[in-house]
Amino acid sequence: MQIAFHAQSHKGLVRKLNEDACLALPEAGVWAVADGMGGHAAGDVASQMVMDMLKTLxxxxxxxxSPAMLSQALQNANKALVQYSQQQLLGSMAGSTVVVLFIQQDRYHLLWAGDSRCYLLRNNTLQQLSHDHSQVNEMVAQGLLAASEAESHELANVITRAVGVDTELEVAVCADECLPGDLFLLCTDGLTKELPDHEIHQYLQHDDIADASKALLHSTLVAGAKDNVTSILVKLQSISNVNLNDKTIPLNLKNV
Structure with missing residues (x-):
């Protein structure tokens, strides 16, 4: 088996700064994206601090x-960001959403906080593996809001969980079996607020993941790209299907 991946980040067409960050450590089976918030470059610091903590770990x-160690790295990043806000920002907040994919042996592990997402395309079916930690998502879960109304709701940008926001961070986790042909998409909300799931599904069907990745970004820019846009595609594929234009690394799913 091989893992192919393609990572990209763009500041979009409206924002002056790119407060997103991403991390690709294929030799360790780890990929992550983060979406910083706080303004005045604090978001930039926050997202990069989360990525740096993960890389150091x-x-x-x-x-x-292990997944537990990755979770601890996010806890460490949370403490560091809370301290940074108190000492450097006079109490103002620097925080970041995060989603981390860890592929180990024949399983994937997902860790996240906030509304950066992970999707899985398997057997031509697209599934959102993560669930948004957001005000509107909680309203949908409680039956107070229709899912179709969530993106346009006035509280659509209010998240309920992120690194650096509270002294205690609850990291959401899930895990399941990996299968050959699985394609994972990690992305910040700059992509998902511009492109509906059915359009994302359409672009992910490209055989070449670099083309799929570029198509996602192009369509986001065409749609206006009001926020920073960051995405990583990670595909498990057989050696016979590897495209040499993709960044690849060998993976023995049984002996990582």
Whole structure:
């Protein structure tokens, strides 16, 4: 088996700064995206701090890396951001959403906080693996709001969980089996607020994930790209299907 991936980040057409960040550590089976918030470049600092904490942990853990360790790295980032806000921002908040994909042996592990998302395309069916930690998503879950009305609701930008927002961080997790042909999409809400799921599904059907990734970004820019846009595509594929234009790394799903 091989893992192919393509990562990209763009500041969009409205924002002056790119407060998103991404991380690709294929040798360790780790990919992540983060969406910073706080203004005055605090969001930029926040998202990069989360990525740096993850990279430091992965580099030091080596083959002992585990989902619990990745969760602890996010907890460490949370404490560091709370301290940064108190000491450097006079109490103003620097926070970040995050979603982390960890592929280990024949399973994937997902960790997240906020509304950055992970999708899985399997057997031509697109599934959102993460669920948004947002005000409108909670309203939908409680039956107070129709799902079709969520994106246009006045509270659509209010998230209920993120790194650096509270002294305690609850990291959401899920895990399941990996299958050959699985395609994962990690992305910030700059993409999902511009493109509906059915359009994302359409672009992910490209055989070349680099083309699929570029198509996602192009369509987001055409739609107005009011926010920063960051995405990573990660595909499990057989060696015979590897496109040499993609960044690839060998993966033995049984012996990582």
């Amino acid at each position: 992965v580099d030091s853990a080596g083959k002992a890396l």
